[in-house]
Amino acid sequence: MHTPITQLTAQSNIETGELIKSIELWNEAYRNGEPLVSDDLFDTYITELETRDPAHPLLTAITPSVTESLDYQHSTPMLSTDKVYTQEELGLWFDKVIKAAQTVGIQDPLVECSPKLDGLAGRLYLDGALVTRGSGTAGTDIRHLLQAGLKVLGDTSRELTGEIVVNREYFAENLSLHFANERSFISGMAGATNGLNQHFTKALQDGAVHLVSFADLTTKAAMPLSTLRGVAESVEEMQLTNNPYLLDGVVFAVVDPQVREIMGTASDHNRYEVAKKRKGETAETTITEITWQVGRDGKQNPVLTFEEVSLSGVNITRCTAHHAGNVLESGLGVGARVEIIRSGEVVPNLHAVCTPVEPSMPAQCACCGHELKWKAGGVARGFKPTYLVCHNSGCxxxxxxxxxxxxxxxxxxxxxxxxxxxxxxxxxxxxxxxxxxxxxxxxxxxxxxxxxxxxxxxxxxxxxSPIDDNLVVASLGIDDLGRRAAKKLLKHFRLEEMPYLTIAQIAALEGFGETSGYTISMGLYQNKQLLEFLIHDAGLNIQHTQDEQPIEVAQDSYFKGLNVVFTGTCKLSRSEMGNHAASQGANVLKDISGKKADYLVCGAKVGAKKMQKATAAGVKVITQDEYFDLCGNGGY
Ligand SMILES: [Zn+2]
Missing domain, CATH: 1.10.150 (DNA polymerase; domain 1)
Structure with a gap:
């Protein structure tokens, strides 16, 4: 007899594996803004895990996921890969590839297939930073893992994007008792802000944790699309077997650069590649209740409760139905038969409605009883009625x-x-x-x-502490004005100007349109008093985007375009030296191996061996004073 975990009161009866899975599931749902359980229940489980395994990475992973400081800006956005789940969906993508290829005169384009590693995406920069994907535009620098023994598999003479993974066999032998799966091990390691525990340190020292470069994957198979269509399933199967790492599917990508360019990029993914996810586990069940949770803008968010199903070893009784429009159009209500999917991602999703019923739509706010009104969705919804909203400001x-x-x-x-x-x-x-x-x-x-x-x-x-102005704007909770949009606006306007922006001013900026211009302009105006309070009277130490000085490159700089390495103790900190060199138009490398360095600039305490090695490699060795002399500002 299996007890539904969401109904357990004595959590001490639960198996550790199940305990961990529940916490992961709930944490993920919470971070997606769709909490599945009460804070109290969540806390009880955390406390239980603390008692059983005080060193468990989830305990450190849970807080950093919220506090994570996204402090390293990516040179180009790290995009995610679009996903398909069935052969039919894959076939549709193949059709798009053919169509795009034909416009550049290619009849049968080459498509390659590679394994999709299931770990943590990261990018290694030439300055030595290893940065997580984070928001896509900025991530966390976790280069300390390299020093601790993380192995890089791929060409490090250029920027390298890949996946941080752990060897499966090693994991099974040494770590499976301590971690729910490979993925939780990796994310726990990356999120451990208070130092690495013994498991992380040992695995790193043993050389079992790797950053695998996507560009350098050795198991790629490329073939003309006409051939691939017939054998896609077996190609996929081959890629999924005998890989040393945990996989959650395969990636199909167009090889030809011309076709890639035609297909282009969507907001968060490249259209020329697609991930075919390993078929997730699905289960059919019956809805027993729909509950409505009230969001910050009065939106009523539907949560489905259904007869318990078990997916990938986790018992599930609830999932979100996204918005009221979905409930209405899909015919969701008590008694409806639905298919729930859980594939790769931790959060279960509504996959299909098998038997719809007459939808049960609420007339009143779940909290205050105020009458609800429909609100249109965005472009993706064709502006159809999508949200049921409570307009009672006293709710x-x-x-x-x-x-x-x-x-x-x-x-x-x-x-x-x-x-x-x-x-x-x-x-x-x-x-x-x-x-x-x-x-x-x-x-x-x-x-x-x-x-x-x-x-x-x-x-x-x-x-x-200093706080970025874009956070202040995003904290107002205006529709269409999250952190990313706020960042864009603040590049053009000061925080103080926000309430007075017109629709036209906003719509003229890249990434905005008439509709979002209207929503944002109205929202900012309505929040004028609050914003002024936050700027002047809240005691916040706001950092203004407009005050950041762009680096101006000196025109006739001696070091323009040259590769420079700094070593030893310099007058300025390493990052200040880096900024100075950047202002001279130089590229700063982390060491003299790899990409060819032109100059090694030595501060105090540099070993003779290092200098000899540089000279032997044809790198000019100079002191920091000579460096500043050459820059034309000696005695900087
Ligand atoms: Zn209300």
Whole structure:
């Protein structure tokens, strides 16, 4: 007899493997803004895991996923790969390739197939930084893993993009008792901010953890598309067997650069490649209930509860149905038969509706009972009615979600939905009021002494650190104005100008249109007072994009276009030296091996051997004073 995990009260009865899987699942759902369980239940499971395995990487991985500092800007965005699940979907992609190829006169384009490694994507830069994909435009620098023994498989003389993975056999023998799977091992290692535990250190030292370059994969098979169509399934099967790493499918990619260019790039993926995911586990079940959770803008978000199914070893009873429009159009309601899929991703998804029913749409807000109105979706939905929205500005759920969004965005930790609910009930129900709250207010609302102190401390630590202006804008919770859009706007306008931007001014910028221009312009104007409060009266230390000085390259610089390596102790820090060299138009390399260096600039304490090696390799060795002399500003 299997007990549904979401109904367990005595979590101590649960197997460790299942405990870990539940936490991963819930954490992922929470991060996607669709919590599946209460904070309380989640916390109980975390506490249980802490007792059983204090060193478990999930315990460190869970907080960094929220606090993760995306501080390294990618040179070009790291895109993700679009996914297909069936041969039919793959066939449709093949059709698109043929169509694109024919426009450049190629009848039968070459397509290659390679294994899709299931780890953590990362890019190795020439300055030595190893950066996670992060948001796609910026990630976290985890170069310390290289020093700890992470092996790079591929050509490091240029920027290298690949996947961080662990050898399967090694994992099975040495790590499988401690980690749920290879993937959780890798993400735990990358997210361990308080130093690496013994398992990570040992695996790295044993040379079992690799960064595998996509460009240098040796098992690629390329063939004309006409041939591939007939044998795609067996090609896929071949790629999936005998690989030393965990895989979650294969990648098909167009080889011909001309065809690649024609197919181009969508916002977050290249159209010339597609991942065929290993068929995920699906299960059919019956919906027993639809519950509606209220989002920050009053949107009612449907969550399906269904008869328990087991997918990849996890018992699942709930998943999101995304939006009200989906419930209406798909005929979701109690008694509907649905197919749930869980493939690679941790979060289960509604895959298909087998037997629809008369949809049960709510008329009133799940929180305040206010009448609901339909709101149109974006371009992708063809502006069809998509969301059911509560417009009652006094709605407690709306207020709480809005506060939580603000706190999450400016990275104040320790405030969960439950905490914020209590604040709203305690009268701290708008963003401005949070900034006037002190410890005694929290105690008066019934929070414990210790928790009150922690909450205020995490609030103050954010106020005392520099905060990017784009976070302040994104924290307002305006539709179509997330962090990415805010960044773009702030490149052109100052924070203070935001409330006065016209639709035309916004629509004129790349990546915006009339519709988003309208939503953003209206939203900013409506939030004028709040924004002014955050700028002037909230005590935030805001860093303005417009104040950042672009690096101006000196025109007739001696070092323009030359490759320079810095070594030893210099007058300036290594990053300041790097910036200086960049301002001279030089490329800064991490060492003299690999890409050909022109100059080795030595500070104090440089070994004679290193200098000899450089001279032997034809690299000119100079002192830092000589460097500054050549730059024309000696005694910098
Ligand atoms: Zn409401």
């Amino acid at each position: 407690d759920s709306r207020k709480a979600s809005r506060l939580l969004h603000h706190l999450d965005t400016i990275k104040v930790l320790n405030f969960g939905l439950k905490t914020v609910d209590r604040l709203v009930h305690g009268g701290f129900d708008h963003i401005e009021s949070l900034y006037e709250m002190d410890k005694f207010d929290l105690v008066a609302m019934g929070f414990g002494e210790g928790q009150s102190t922690r909450l205020i401390e995490s609030f103050n630590s954010v106020r005392n």
